[in-house]
Amino acid sequence: MxxxxxxxxxxxxxxxxxxxxxxxxxxxxxxxxxxxxxxxxxxxxxxxxxxxxxxxxxxxxxxxxxxxxxxxxxxxxxxxxxxxxxxxxxAFPKTYSLLCLDVLRHVQTLFGEGAALQVLDARSAELAGQLAAELPDNLAPEERVRAFAAWLTGMGYDAVTEQDEDGTWFIVERNCPNLTVARQYPELCRSELGLFVQVLGLPVTRETRIACGQGSCRYRIGS
CATH class of the missing domain: 1.10.10.10 (Winged helix-like DNA-binding domain superfamily/Winged helix DNA-binding domain)
Structure with missing residues (x-):
């Protein structure tokens, strides 16, 4: 054989x-x-x-x-x-997202379904207050949009600005540093939208969302 x-x-x-x-x-x-x-x-x-x-x-x-x-x-x-x-x-493994998920889960268990959003909204309000010094009221709207996008990039969002033919401004986040949390807690994305409105002082519409499987988070600034 x-x-x-x-x-x-x-x-x-x-x-x-x-x-x-x-x-x-x-x-x-x-x-x-x-x-x-x-x-x-x-x-x-x-x-x-x-x-x-x-x-x-x-x-x-x-x-x-x-x-x-x-x-x-x-x-x-x-x-x-x-x-x-x-x-x-x-470049080294981190467990920050797991810690955040655990904290939000316990917050909701202890204080009810709306508690996670309250916590995240409080965080957004604090960030908006910190940004007030960097983005004074006398900034032109387009300067404010660009400066806010630069701050977002520093926070890991890889944000860029775009302007449509009709003059409408957009902020496009090409990365979500909190994706694991955002997929399980959409409250995080709702709170982020609130941060945009507080910082820019204008209506903001989110058109796409990375946590929903799209390639970027795209925010239309203004009505």
Missing amino acids: TAGPPLPTPHAAPPLPAPERTKHRLLELLKRHGPQTVQDLAGHLGVSVPGARRHLLDLQDQGLIEARTERPGGRGRPQHVFLLTDRGEA
């Missing part, structure tokens, strides 16, 4: 190229140990200082790390250290 052809073996995912593996290890070291000098990082990795510096510059260009000057232990000569940016921190 002859043996049949060998069974195919599953293909493992190709390993990362060596430079990318080194960059990944650099990020892990900064995550675990906090700010580090290039000499410290090179020693941990077993590479030359110039080699480590090249990888660090690449990571800086990607916005994943930043450099600052500090004194070790508050004393001694200042030295340059590298640390993760918010974007670099975001």
Whole structure:
């Protein structure tokens, strides 16, 4: 009896190229140990200082790390250290959405169905109050729309402004940083719409919504 052809073996995912593996290890070291000098990082990795510096510059260009000057232990000569940016921190797993879901679920269980929206509306009102200093009343409407879109981008929404042929302005959010929560609690999206109205002082209509499977959250500004 002859043996049949060998069974195919599953293909493992190709390993990362060596430079990318080194960059990944650099990020892990900064995550675990906090700010580090290039000499410290090179020693941990077993590479030359110039080699480590090249990888660090690449990571800086990607916005994943930043450099600052500090004194070790508050004393001694200042030295340059590298640390993760918010974007670099975001590359590591987080459970913020699960925590938020748990909190909202308990809020509704303890205080009733409308309680989650009340909490989220209170948050929106607080954010609108904070934005009042950045968006003074004397701003022209189009300047206010652009400034608000820039603030939204800083909050992770990747927002852009558009203007129709008839002069109508739109804010388009191309990312939803709270998508997991928004899909289970539409109150979050209702509260966000209220924030738009409070900040812009104009009627706002949401035409599309990422949480409903569409490609963006598109807000029409004005009637």
